[in-house]
Amino acid sequence: MTKSMKESSDGIDRYRMFINGEFCDSVSGETIDVESPTNEQVLFTVPKGNQQDAILALETAQAAQKAWAARPAVERGEILSKFADLIRENRERLAKILVQEMGKTYGLALGEVDVSADFINFPAQAARRLEGDILPSDLPNEHIMIHKVPYGVTVGIAAWNFPLALACRKIGPALTTGNVMVVKPPSVTPVAVLALGELAQQAGIPKGVLNLVTGGGSTMGEELVTNKITRLVTMTGSTPTGQEIFRKAAERLTAVRLELGGKAPFILLADGDVEKAVDAAVVSRHLNSGQVCTCPERFYIHDAVYDEFLEKYIAAVSKLKIGDPMEEGTDIGPKVNAHETNELEKIVKRAVDAGAKVALGGKRPEGEAFQKGHWYEPTILTDCTNDMSVMRDEVFGVVSPIMRIKSYDEALELANDSDFGLAAFLFTRDMRLIQRAVLELEFGEIYVNRPMGEQRQGFHNGHKLSGTGGEDGKYGLDNYLEKKTMYVNFND
Template identity: 40%
Template sequence: MQYINGEWCQATTGKTYPVYNPATGEVIEQIARGGKEEGNLAIDAAKNALPSWSKKTAKERAFYLKTVSEKLRERIDHLATIITTEMGKPIAEAKGEVNLAADYLEWYAEEGKRIYGDTIPSSSETKRIIVLRQPVGVVAAITPWNFPIAMLARKIAPALAAGCTVVLKPAESTPLTAIEVMKIFHEVGLPKGVLNLVHGEAAPIGEAMMERQEVRKITFTGSTKVGKELAAKAAATMKKISMELGGHAPFIIFEDADLEKAAEGVIASKFRNAGQTCICTNRIYVQRTIAERFSEILVTKMDKLVVGNGLQPEVTIGPLINEAAVAKTEDHISDSVKKGAKVVYGGKKPTGEVYKKGHFYEPTILLHATHEMKIATEETFGPVAPIFEFDTEEEALHLANDTSYGLAAYFYTKDVSRVFRMSEKLEYGIIGINDPVPTTAQAPFGGVKESGVGREGGRYGLEDYLDYKFLSLELEL
């Protein structure tokens, strides 16, 4: 159902669409297919709610965020089951995502109380200069399917904390988690129109968001291609934008690294959510002197990965989101093998009754990868880890930066001087140094180059939801 102006409603057309379980191929539920009309109704509701919500104190707004955060933690098993059922990730990962969403809500409940202005010394004795920071207005938030609750929270929490109102459009394949979160906001008594949910047809809902002057900010997580299209349309009404787009993360392992920990780091980064994360490892660069030894260590650790339905507690690799994702994974592996790569682990769909109807693929290791292969430049979004070799630090930097993306990068070393050299020269917004999972609520998340604009998380995440207002006051002294 849609959630507009504090009420649950069906689509005006009466149309629905199915939401599938990617592990079984079964229809979970039929969902109302909203469109442009629902988008406009939600924008109207958010516009009408803005004056009263923006006037509330930071403490008043914090109450709702903090209370919802607590309820997410209380209902972690229920929410995690919904996440796993509609998008496939293992239940343990889904629980971790619920906790991360709760962290974002809790963080911004407090950070919203620290939206400070300034008093600036004037160049005239009769003038006083004051800078206010005020909410930008109505926000349109578009979230992806791979983190259906964490990305939702990372957008709506700072927006609401800043005093903005929100129209949320979740991914078409994963609306059920968003619906559950809206139920909790409704339960705690969030004022009508402050947070609205529309789901269904992406293009017409997006049209309403882009065309309406009242929408002053677009926040989007998704592909670079779609992000560019939205940014171009947002320019027509000069909306603020923040976009977390595609990535192609390098994972660099130097000869002085702890190879056991580096191998564990590769597995944690590459195979989380079956490789379907924007910051997951895409290219593994190993110094040539240790390449053979590292590959052997990595392969021996792969057997601990278990492919299957994410609702089973022993499963660590769930299904891909759909058959197109499986086909892309197969294409990248096939292209790599044709161009000289060697499959040393995995490389095929798993067999057996449990896998027949789902979109499963084995975690795969490729040796002898080169930059002539598709996998070196295209984001796979699947469980494939290609290993490249390099000789020098300078070469590793050149290879790592040789991409239009700039979201996340990782490297493993014990050399403190190298830590700073690499960190300062890698062209990425997030750097994991001996750390394969850097995401946290209190730090800025986002990329450079074609991986996006703006940041989410920490105090930085409030900036794009605020406008600066300069007051110049002439006094009679």
């Protein structure tokens, strides 16, 4: 008897993994509880897969890969376009799951579903534009042809902050280019990704081409990364986890694409538009409760506009509403779990102990509505120095540490004095400084006079400890293809 995607009882939805086009439990029968960050109730369970489950998924994918790669690219693209359409048709259902398991606001969850569909559809539409090269040879009657071919079996590992979007960001280009994929979502927010299995069936994605598995990083995750079947690993998550994956993959020289942590500087110069900078800072720092790798995490504000910016920023942040993420008008929901909230609390305490002053927030909210769940108030810290941990270590939450600067050169030096290089923000009207930033800011993604938010046709990549590889657009698509050179001599 064929198993369904989920079963429900006692108010808990029990989801299954998706392997070889069918829904299945883990070999061990063990499960993982998934709690609501809003009220700490167990809402879902998912299978706790292990090495055996990982091997089954990889072998299934391997068996399906050649037939999938042999299909014309346009056919693959058509199937994936249908998959994207089904994601859009299930927009409200998927968004509600994201709110339940992750705690983000319903409006943001709807946006994540829309972006997820785009991450599938953009590469699918590019299926006819996968290109190689023909080069002139040094020999007579010969052509040099550079073919781009799929790696084969790929593994996608997604982070918990945007689990559906990050999974689809990998699925779209991987499958369009003729690869097959095993996706492992994070154990803390796995459910929306598992729900894709049913839509993959409906879209007609062949068995084994897309597999969705859940389990621990030290068991299932390690097997997925180190198994000889795996040819490419693409992962979004923390820098320490990415470094460990890099080390594990090195044994077999498996290709790795990593999008890791960030510590984005937010630079406002004397000639910058203060109103625009405040608006951008409010949105960019507090989106998804500050749990975004490209959020501004350290603020460098010029002396000439510091007081004006701080006054307006405090006023704007004070108006943000914390509360039930399903309620209209809520700006900030809970943190994803107790560990993340505790870490945020420790970071703020260390900053205050080191001399920073709390201009706003700095604690958990009070009141009956916040007795359960993982909450933290939007926090603004002043009198910060660049050697404080709050200015150097990733802070995945609604904390804004602010420093005064006297020049662009000072801001540039402070911004680049970091192990991270994912995103940066710059507010100035001076085109000379903007052009300098292109060459001098050591970050893969730079937002000039605007809030954060990359687009599908761009390229999302980090420098330094923020990653290797990159995603989106034509350059991201190319990351899922290997090159094969053919020297074709046609002498008689």
